[in-house]
Amino acid sequence: MSEKINKIVRIDKLKKSYNNNIVVNGISFDVNRGMCFGLLGPNGAGKTTTLRLILGLSPADSGALSVFDLEMPAHARQVRQRIGVVPQADNLDPDFTVVENLFIYGSYFQITRSVLNKRIGELLEFAGLQDRADTKIGALSGGMQRRLTIARALVNDPELIVLDEPTTGLDPQARHMIWGRLRKLMQQGKTLLLTTHYMEEAERLCDELIVMEQGKIIAQGSPKQLINKYVESEVVEVRSGGEQAMEYIKNMNGYRVEKAGDTHYFYSNNARELVLQFEKIKDIVFLHRPANLEDVFLKLTGRELVD
């Protein structure tokens, strides 16, 4: 596009409720051009609803929202011409084959046949589905459908790509492949807006992210900033023997403990001593590692707080 605006998405005090239940509660954030912006948060936090508001697929109760400097949802049609969408649940057209799905979807953007012909070859390659071109959707595996859905979102060569849990259901190879492709898109100057439950994905891809809970933003920053701000540098993750470990540190200071499922997390800026001690206790199975985004997530949205 000719005019180079820098803020691709601008959201100010956006609110949305369903039957008196506030789902998006006055959130504000901006997404800059060329960045990958992540939305994290537990199930039901309001991530998908936020994306639907941005796409003009859902009217907000209050607040201001613009995409490409165009006010939404008033300019929904114009704006969606320039966006690619990967929905949380695949909605490929079951009446068509892989290639036909790309053609039909492209026709919704009024893209000419000759442009589509050229682009669809690339997209099949992107999705790794060259030899499945004429397969009906129902005969594809879940992961293949997901890859096709991601490829489909690129059919209009979008400036902004909105991805709602893009790699859910993909095997590790496919996930790495998609991450590589998404990074390439960012190098081409595309802007990515993504939700995910994979902290590794957020950490690898996102330049900036927000953590949502119950419709509110509870933290914002780059993955590194969040890790530095919210958690200690080291973690000892005890998968079994947690009770003994708890017993052991009862009279020690400087450890923060969190429990998720049956795993205990011991946080510290220096876990050396703890590791040495745990190694002596046979029943304790543990992993010593640097803190990551998952720890931030657990701390911010953790439900089960020990100590």
Next chain:
Amino acid sequence: MDLRLPLVRKSAFTIWRRNALVWRRLLGPSLVINFGEPFLYLLGLGFGLGAFIETMDDMPYLTFLASGIIAASAMNTASFEGMYSVYTRMIPQRTYESMMATPIEVDDILAGEMMWCATKSLISGSAILAVAALLGAVSGWQALWVIPVIFLMGLCFAGPAMVMTSFATGYDFFNYYMTLVVTPMFILSGVFFPVTSLPETAQVFIQLLPLTHAIDLVRPIVSGQQVNNIGLHIAVLLAYAVVGYYLAVILVRRRLII
């Protein structure tokens, strides 16, 4: 509620084309049905009943019946497509959801669907016209004028069908409309016998039904008689189409844009 008047744009044709592409696959079986059914009706009822009733309303019974069946088939086809198929794409298949992530809007989708319903009516109605002509029930080339009328009828019946779809909770829901609306029209609106043979109080009500007006257009065109009140009949059919489309757009917006 979003009451904005719908805009009909080029995108509507894109939706029409999508459906046409799916249909092309099933061309064989659907044409067998389109031609086979009227053959049965016209041969069975036309010749069977025709042996007792030679003429009705100053025309051979076969002609009377064939023109009624053309209209009834346009109604059935558009109603069926506007309910069962549109519902399938809207809810279980989530095809509209995928379309709405693109510049396509509800206005375009329903306009395209409506044109597709009318196209299917056109196909089935024309098949019957061809069969009727083969059986000698059509009086001349002027009968080709029913083709645009069939398309209009398709739009007319697609409108109310899509309104039903916009608040349907499942396929069973359509049984009400089929049993309470479509079947009574099929029996009472003059497909098999003239409306004038019914009690007068009933006739007032029957004049409100779109199938009655459709038949008042189709029958004289097929039999080569003078068409009366053309303007009124076309206006009634158009009104059902336009009001139905507008209501369906508002209701589907309310259902999908939440």
